[in-house]
Amino acid sequence: MTPKQPKGTGQPDLDERISGALVGAAVGDALGGPVEGYSPDQITERHGGPVHGIVGPWHGDARHTARPPAPYHRGDGHVGDGTLLTHALVRVYDRVRDHLDAYALAEHLVPDLMANPNWIPGPEGAALPPHRHSLAEKWLVARLAHGHADPREAGVGTLADRGAAMYLAPVGLVNAADPRAAYAEALDIAAAHQSSYGREAAGVLAAAVAAATAPDATPDSVVTACLTLAKDGTREAIEKVCEVAYGYDDFVSALGPLRAAVEPYDSSGPDHRSPSLGADRPSRLHSIEELPIALGMLVVSGGDYRHAVLGSVNYGRGCGSIAAMAGALAGALGSPVPQEWAKTVAEASRLDLWQPARTVAQVAREVFALDRARHHARELAFTALGGAPDMSDAFPSDRGGAPCSA
Template identity: 70%
Template structure:
C-alpha cells in the first residue's frame, strides 16, 4: 500500500533519529578505522568508541555517543517540530528568533549524550550556539544572522520537518528552508538546508523513487552543491553495495568538500563561504540513497560506515528513506532500542508535525483560492 502522509512523516522523523543514533559512535573516523575498531562493518547499534571511558576520552568527551543515543541532529529536529507546533504555519527566519532560540535556552529536555536533563544549548555545537549569540544577544536581523557563521551542515541536519510540512512540494520546501536557515547559515551551508528539505518533500510524492528524489535535488540545487550532488550521483549509480562504494563516493565529493582528508584537522580554507564548495553530508546521503536503492538498512548503514560526519549523513539518509516508504521501512528493533536508550518518544513529534502539516495545507489552499479569485477579477477585462 502507498504510505499515507502521516506514515511518511513518522517514517522520516523516526528514520532520521535512528540513523543519527547509529552514526553517532563512529562520527569523525574513517571507514578503515571503523573496520579495525569493530572488527568489521557496523551492522546495528554499537557502544561508544572508547568504551566505558567515554566521559574523559578525547576528542568525544563528555558525550556518551553510542548505545542508541541520539545526538544534536535529533535534538534540533525535535526542537524545530516544537516551533511548528507553536506557529502552526510556514516558518521563516523570524520564527527562529522568536521561537527556536527560546527552545534552546529556556526549555530543558533530556540529553541522551549527557545522561541528564539540560538546556539544548548545553549540548549543541558552536555553529548552533551561533543562533543564540547572534539573535538573543546580538539582536541581528534574523534574515542575515547566519552570515559569518561556520559554514557546515548545522542548518541542513534538522530541516526534515520543513520538507514534511511541504510534502510533495519540493520547490516550496526549498524556499522555506532557505528562509529559515538564513538565521543560522550562509553560503553552501544554507543551500544544503534548502536542498535537503526539498529532497524530503520530493520523497513524499506517491510516485517518488530514489532516482527522482536526486533528480529533484539537482533541479533546485545551485553552484557547488549541485555540482557535488551530480558528481556523487554519477558514481553512486554504478554500485549496489555500500562496501565497494565507500572510497569512490569520498573521491567524488572530495573536490567540493572544504574540510579536507583529515576530518579532525580541517584545512585552512575549511567551512568558509564559497560558490564552488558544498558540505559533504548531503551529497553522500543522496549517493547512499542510490547505492542502497532506497532500502533503509543498506542506505543508512552505508552512511554510517562512511565515517566522517556520519551521524548527520545517516540522519539525512534516514529521513529521506523514511519519507519514501513510511515507518515500516525503519527496522522496528532499532527504533525501539533508540527510543528506550535515548528516553525519547519518537512518535510524538511525528504526530504533532502531521497535524501541523494538514493545517498548513488547508491554509495554503485558502490563500491560493483567494489569490485565484483576486487574479480572476484583475484579468476579467481581458476576456
C-alpha cells in the first residue's frame, strides 16, 4: 500500500479542528440525508448524476406522505438524528465538565431529550427528540428512563447498529490527540446505548476523531490508530476496506469496490431498506457498515473534506451517518468545511452549528487540566510508594538518546 498525503498545508489549532469536526459532521449528516437508503445507481438516476451538494427531498412535495419512511424525509440542508444527539451530548459535557460514562447518559442525556423540545428538521415543527429518533435511540430512553436499567448494561438487547457511533465525535474531541482514552471513554458511554459491534464502532469512531486532531495527523495515522484499537469484525472490516481504498483517488470509481470489501462484515444485506434476517444482531464477526466506509472515503479523498463527504453521500445506504463520520474526521484533520454548505444547513435546520464547537473546546481544555492534576497526584503517590523506576538510563547518551524532560 502506498500511503497518501493529506491535501492542504498548515497546522490548524485545537479550536479550528474541533469546529471543523462538529460543523463537518452536521453538514455531512445533512447532505447524506436526502439519499439515505438508496443505491449509487438509484442516486445517479434520481439526480441525473452524482450528488455534488445539498439537494431536495427524494420525494419532493410528497415527502410528508410518501413511504418509506414518512414523515421524516430529509433534504434542503436538514440535519438528522445524529446531529441532534451530538448537540445533546455536548450539552451534557457542558454540565459535567469532565469525562463522561454510562451514568452520564442516564442522569443528563436522557432527561435532556425528554424535557427539551427542539425544532425538528424534516417534519418542520417543535417536538421532543425521541419522537424523531430511530428505534435504537427510543430504546435508550425506554431502558434508562422507564426501565431503570443499570446504565452500564442498558445497551444489551437493542439493535447493534450505528446509533451510538453517529453522535460520539465529541468524545474524541474532549480527548484530543489521545485515541486510547477516547476509545475507553466512548465504550463506557456507549454501554448505555449499544452492545456488540455497535458499541465497538462507537469506541473506534471516537478514537479516530481523537487521532485526527493530533498535530501532523493524516488519513493514514487515523486508520492506524483505529486498527491498533479495534476488535473482532470491526477491525477486519476497517482493514479490508482501507486496503481497497488505497487503490483509488476518486470516489466514483471506488463506490463498488468499497461496498464489496465491507459486504462480508455488514449484517444488513444487499438491500438496505429490506434488512436480512441477521441484520443488527450481536456478533463478533460483523461490523456496522458506516464506520469502515467513512474511513475508506477519508483515505480515497486524501483527507479532503468535500471529496470525502461527497463520496460518502453518493455511496448511499446509511450515507447520512457515513458522511457525518467522514465529515467529522476530515474536519478534525483541518480540511475546511465549505462555508456555503454550512450556512445553508445552519439556516435550514435552525441550528447554531458553531456554538457546540466553542463549548467543546472550553470543556476539552478544562478536562485536560483535570487530567494533568490527577496524573500528577498519582505520580507523587506512586513515587512515595517507591514504585517510580529509575529513569537515569532510559535514554542513554551513548545510544543517541536524550534525557527525559519533566
